[in-house]
Amino acid sequence: MIADLSALWAAVPQVLEGLGITVLLTVCGAILAFAIAVALGLLARSRAVLVRGLARVVIEFFRGTSLVVQLFLFFFVLPQIGLSMPPIVAGVIALGLNYGAYGAEVVRGSIAAVPTGQWEASTALSLSPVHRMRRIIIPQAWALMIPSLNNLLIQLLKGTAIVGFITLFDLTVALDKLRIATDVFFAYGVGLLLYFVLAYILTLGMNALEVRAKHRLGQGESLREALSFRSPVPEDGVAQGRAAT
Amino acid sequence: MPSPRETDPATPAIRFAGVEKRFGDNVVLQGLDFEVARGDRVTLIGPSGSGKTTILRLVMTLEEANDGYIFIDGEPLTHTEVDGERVQLKEHHRNEMRKRIGMVFQQFNLFPNMTVMENLIEAPVHVLGMSKADAIERGRELLDRVGLVGKEDAHPSSLSGGQQQRVAIARALAMDPEILLLDEVTSALDPEIVEDVLAILRDVARTTDITMLIVTHEMQFARDVSNRVMMFDGGRVLEEGDPETIFTSPREERTRAFLSAVLGT
Amino acid sequence: MSGLSWNWQHVWDSLPSLLEGFFTVTLVVTVVSSIIAAVLGLVFAILRRSAPAPIAAAVTFVVNFIRMTPIVVQLLFVYFTLVALDPLTIGIIVFGVHYATYMAEVYRAGIDSVPRGQWEATTALSMSRGRAWRAVIIPQAVRATLPALGNYVISMFKDTPFLIAITIPEMVSNALDYGGDHFRYTEVIVLAGVIFLLASYPTSLLIRRLEQRIAFTT
Numbered sequence: 001m002i003a004d005l006s007a008l009w010a011a012v013p014q015v016l017e018g019l020g021i022t023v024l025l026t027v028c029g030a031i032l033a034f035a036i037a038v039a040l041g042l043l044a045r046s047r048a049v050l051v052r053g054l055a056r057v058v059i060e061f062f063r064g065t066s067l068v069v070q071l072f073l074f075f076f077v078l079p080q081i082g083l084s085m086p087p088i089v090a091g092v093i094a095l096g097l098n099y100g101a102y103g104a105e106v107v108r109g110s111i112a113a114v115p116t117g118q119w120e121a122s123t124a125l126s127l128s129p130v131h132r133m134r135r136i137i138i139p140q141a142w143a144l145m146i147p148s149l150n151n152l153l154i155q156l157l158k159g160t161a162i163v164g165f166i167t168l169f170d171l172t173v174a175l176d177k178l179r180i181a182t183d184v185f186f187a188y189g190v191g192l193l194l195y196f197v198l199a200y201i202l203t204l205g206m207n208a209l210e211v212r213a214k215h216r217l218g219q220g221e222s223l224r225e226a227l228s229f230r231s232p233v234p235e236d237g238v239a240q241g242r243a244a245t
Numbered sequence: 246m247p248s249p250r251e252t253d254p255a256t257p258a259i260r261f262a263g264v265e266k267r268f269g270d271n272v273v274l275q276g277l278d279f280e281v282a283r284g285d286r287v288t289l290i291g292p293s294g295s296g297k298t299t300i301l302r303l304v305m306t307l308e309e310a311n312d313g314y315i316f317i318d319g320e321p322l323t324h325t326e327v328d329g330e331r332v333q334l335k336e337h338h339r340n341e342m343r344k345r346i347g348m349v350f351q352q353f354n355l356f357p358n359m360t361v362m363e364n365l366i367e368a369p370v371h372v373l374g375m376s377k378a379d380a381i382e383r384g385r386e387l388l389d390r391v392g393l394v395g396k397e398d399a400h401p402s403s404l405s406g407g408q409q410q411r412v413a414i415a416r417a418l419a420m421d422p423e424i425l426l427l428d429e430v431t432s433a434l435d436p437e438i439v440e441d442v443l444a445i446l447r448d449v450a451r452t453t454d455i456t457m458l459i460v461t462h463e464m465q466f467a468r469d470v471s472n473r474v475m476m477f478d479g480g481r482v483l484e485e486g487d488p489e490t491i492f493t494s495p496r497e498e499r500t501r502a503f504l505s506a507v508l509g510t
Numbered sequence: 511m512s513g514l515s516w517n518w519q520h521v522w523d524s525l526p527s528l529l530e531g532f533f534t535v536t537l538v539v540t541v542v543s544s545i546i547a548a549v550l551g552l553v554f555a556i557l558r559r560s561a562p563a564p565i566a567a568a569v570t571f572v573v574n575f576i577r578m579t580p581i582v583v584q585l586l587f588v589y590f591t592l593v594a595l596d597p598l599t600i601g602i603i604v605f606g607v608h609y610a611t612y613m614a615e616v617y618r619a620g621i622d623s624v625p626r627g628q629w630e631a632t633t634a635l636s637m638s639r640g641r642a643w644r645a646v647i648i649p650q651a652v653r654a655t656l657p658a659l660g661n662y663v664i665s666m667f668k669d670t671p672f673l674i675a676i677t678i679p680e681m682v683s684n685a686l687d688y689g690g691d692h693f694r695y696t697e698v699i700v701l702a703g704v705i706f707l708l709a710s711y712p713t714s715l716l717i718r719r720l721e722q723r724i725a726f727t728t
Contacts, residue, residue, distance in 0.1 A: 064711040065703040068671035068682055073703065076686075076695035120307050121354035125368035125420060126343045135367065139358040154578055161580035162672060172583055179590065188587035192579045199578040217357040218402030 007181035011174075018174025019194060025091050025160045025170065026198070030153055032096025037103025037149075042133075044108050055104070062101035067159055070094040075166040091163045099156045103149060110145035111137060143213035150206035154199050161195075171195070256319040258283045258424055258456040259304060264313035266299055266480075273299050274480040277313065281473075283423075284454040288467040288488075291477035292503060297460045300477075301426045304458065305348045306339060317342055317424070344372065347422035351429040353409040355401040361388070361412050362397035365419050373420065380419070387415035391445050407438030414445060425449075427459045431466075439463065446470065464508055468492060476500045520697035524688040528702060531681035539602055539680075540667045546606030547666070548659060551613025558618065577611035582675045584608060589676040601673045609666050613659065620655035621647065657721035664710050664717070681705065 043055035062070065074090035085093075114137050122132040164173040171194060179187035214220040257280040266274040273296045281287050289297040302308045303315060306323060312331065315322040322342050324331050356364050365384035369375040375383070388394055391411040401409055410430060417425060427446065431439040443466045450457065450470045461467055467474060468488045475485040476497070484497045495501050557569045576584070585604050592600060624647050632642035671682040679687075685702045689695035 060711060061707065064668075064707040064714070066668040066671050066682070066706050068674070069699060069703045069706060072682070072686070072695070072699050076689060077699050080694065080696050115354075117350060117352050117354035118356065120305075121350065121356070123307055123343070124305055124346075124348040124350070124417070126340060126372045127368060128340075128372075131371055135371075136356050136358070158578075158580040158582075161582040162675070165674060172580065172586070175583065175586070184587065184590040188583060188590070191583050192575070192587070195579040195583060196575055218400035219357075 008178075011178045011181040014169075014177050015171070015174045015190075015194075018169055018171040021088075021163075021169055022157075022160050022171040023198070025088070025095060025163060025168075026153075026157045026202075028092045029095030029099065029156055029160070032092060033099040033103055033152070033156060034149070036096055036100025037107050040100065040104035041107025041111065044104060045111065059101045059104050062097050063105075067094065067098045068162055068165065070098055071162065071166055087163070087166045087168050090166060091160070091168055095156055095159055099152050099159070102152055102155075106145050106148040106152065107141070110141040110148075113144050114140045139213075140217060143210065143217055143219075146206055146210040146213060150203060150210075153202050153206065157195070157199055157202065253319075254283060256283070257281055257316070258285065258318060259458065260316040260319075261300070262314045262316070264303065264310045264315060266296070266303065266308065267311050272480065274303075274310075277480065277482070279475065279482055279485075281456060281458060283318075283456055285473055286450055286457045286459065286471045287473045287475060288459045288461060288471040289475050289477055290461075290464075290467070290491075290503070290507075291483070295477040296480040297477050298428055301348065301428050301458060301460060304424070305346055305426055306343055317345060344420070345423045346426065347417035347420050347424070348426040348428065349410070349413050349417050349430045351432050353401075353406070353413045353433075355409055355412055355416070357401055360398050360400060361393070361404075364401070364412060365397075365416050368416075369419050383419060384415070387418055388412075390418075390448070391415045392441070405438070406434050407441050410434060410442050411445060414442070414449070418449070422455065424456045424458065427457065427461065429460055429462070431461065431463055462507065464492065464504075476503070478503075517694070517697060520688075520692065520694055521701055524685065524698045524701060527684045527688060528681050528698070528705065531679060531684040532705060535598065535673065535678060535680035536667065536670045539598070539605055539670050539673065540663065542602050543605035543609060543666060544663045546602070547609035547613050547662070550606060550610035552617055554610060554614035555617035555621065558614065559621065573611045573614055576608060577615075581605070581608050581669060582672050585672065585676050597673075597676045597678045600676060601678055605666060605669070609662060612662050616655050616658040616662070617651070620651035620653075620658075623654045624650045653724045657717050657724065660717040660720070661714070664714055667710060668706060 040055050040059055043051055044059065046052045046055070071090065071094040074085065074094050075087060078084065078090075118136055118140065119132070122136050127136070160170055161172040163170050171191065175187050175191040178190065181187075211220065211222070215222050259281040261277050261279050264274055264277040265272070273294075277296075277300075289300065291297055299308060303310055304317075304322070309323060314324055314326070314331075320342065321334060323339055324333050326332070355361075356367070359367065362381065362384050365387065366375075366377065366380035369380040369383065370377055384397070385394075388397060391414055393408060393411055393415070396404065396408070396412075401412070404412065410433075414430075430446075431442050434442065443463060446466070447470055449455065457470070459467065459471065471488050473485060474488050474491040476483045476491065476495070476499075478499055484491070484495065484500055491500065492504065495504065554569060554573055558566050558573070560566075561569065581604065584607075585601065588595075588600050588604050589597065595603075628646055628650065629642070632646055637646070670680055673680050674683045674686075682702050685698045686695075689698045
């Protein structure tokens with residue numbers, strides 16, 4: 001199966017380097033996406049029509065155009081109008097904006113899903129809107145949004161596979177080197193497996209966060225009790241479908 | 246604590262003047278006028294849809310009236326008249342007014358991400374500016390009063406419905422409100438537990454002079470605690486009087502029909 | 511060749527090749543792969559639900575594996591193994607199978623959303639399994655799944671540029687070619703983005719409208 005052991009040995013560092021870039025893009029992209037999701041999600045709920053409208057426009061723009069187009073926008077177009085950046089920055093920004101826009105819908109929807117009684121009790125106690133959001137609503141919305149955010153995170157990971165188009169040396173590009181050193185089945189088999197393991201690890205992490213969040217709300221088991229592989233897909237296929245656009 | 250006011254004791258605690266409230270095409274309250282004096286315990290009775298809960302929600306500013314004015318201790322709550330025009334008052338003013346009013350809900354609405362004690366001290370600390378130590382001490386007193394000593398670190402989800410409602414009452418009282426609104430507070434509870442909660446409310450009525458506006462199906466409780474009963478129908482006050490008169494010899498046919506349906510007499 | 515100036519000439523000049531890519535590849539792949547995904551997804555869903563345990567488990571694992579790994583890697587894998595096939599066919603198959611794994615989940619949720627009472631009623635009326643599925647369950651399951659299926663079609667449409675990885679000349683790669691030839695990417699990439707937006711945004715609004723109407727009549 002493996003033609004040349006020394007070629008394989010030479011290829012391993014490259015695979016690791018590619019893996020490193022993929023992980024870096026995923027982590028940085030996810031952090032940026034989350035920040036954007038919360039910001040846009042909250043702005044989309046604003047009572048000021050202009051603010052809400054602007055947030056909507058940004059959200060629909062990044063949801064409606066393709067990730068690849070956005071990547072090229074940051075890598076090819078911005079430099080031509082004077083704003084250049086290293087490819088890795090372009091990658092992180094494009095991933096962050098694209099998945100942040102999808103995340104904004106998740107954040108907005110989860111906040112809206114917190115029971116009305118919680119808003120009303122906060123009013124009855126004269127809590128200020130900022131205080132209410134920070135201490136009452138968001139802690140409860142957080143537990144609700146984790147499954148959908150998990151899905152987006154996995155999609156983000158898969159989305160990193162195209163950064164080869166903007167000259168970044170990620171895992172997918174490294175697989176090509178590995179293929180040449182060994183063979184197609186081995187190289188891509190290993191590659192798919194690596195991505196799968198990464199997705200699995202991310203899902204475990206998100207599941208742990210969800211268990212902890214629910215425990216804080218007094219629902220459900222503690223983290224210790226819940227360490228098992230749970231499918232990253234939420235029960236609601238419709239919501240998942242909606243989140244995909 | 247809400248700033249002490251030099252209010253003339255004769256000023257009504259709550260006054261509705263020409264209040265109208267619509268939900269879409271549905272006119273729930275129309276041209277509503279009534280007063281509640283300080284220290285009154287008023288029970289609102291009537292069929293569902295008659296507007297009783299809406300009145301409570303208007304006082305608590307959970308809803309806003311489409312027309313008319315509401316006065317708390319003689320001061321306008323959300324709107325006032327300027328040069329013949331109905332004008333909304335500033336957010337700041339409404340926030341200040343709101344602090345004098347507390348509410349207990351049918352569904353308890355405790356904050357699930359906080360313990361019992363945290364639920365009790367949240368508003369006193371952050372809204373009234375009480376020190377955490379003072380708020381905790383007050384919280385303990387109130388827990389004692391509602392019979393839940395030792396539950397301060399419990400999560401709401403580990404408490405029974407009746408216990409949660411008692412915490413909710415304590416939470417509302419922790420703000421030292423002048424007016425307490427009770428919206429069907431026992432309707433979501435198992436019958437055996439209802440009496441425990443009512444006992445606490447009877448105690449509150451007996452030991453304080455908080456003005457209370459109550460919506461309930463518990464007629465015996467209404468008789469024990471209220472000094473006035475108002476029968477609502479179609480968004481209007483059909484009749485009112487002291488409990489004895491209303492419950493035993495109501496004037497209106499509609500009131501009689503409602504009472505016999507509810508009480509089975 | 512830089513600066514904030516916008517040159518409309520580039521827009522008109524590149525439009526034909528962009529539209530060619532759009533109609534010959536983007537739309538074709540989206541439509542054909544969606545059909546494959548819709549049918550195959552249903553097969554997966556039924557297998558997972560009704561097949562004997564070992565087969566159902568295997569199907570579940572394969573579906574999850576494909577769903578959680580990048581399309582690009584899958585494209586490359588098939589491209590290098592099935593050398594005899596032309597890239598476009600490979601693209602259609604891989605997209606079809608990959609999205610079938612998403613559809614499978616949508617179908618599952620749709621079927622699960624039909625209340626238990628409906629199944630029990632069919633038993634009480636002694637309806638055959640086949641009849642129960644056809645006349646009672648599937649019509650109700652479809653209401654929930656249609657909007658989600660629609661959303662995934664839009665999602666697939668926006669993923670078609672991934673086909674660049676296996677050298678298929680679709681709309682965005684044509685845009686890049688033009689950009690490279692003229693040293694000017696701005697207008698051409700923005701144009702590609704606008705075309706995507708014009709196609710996907712109204713469609714997604716339509717689907718949201720459909721979703722609301724379906725929910726209302728349930």
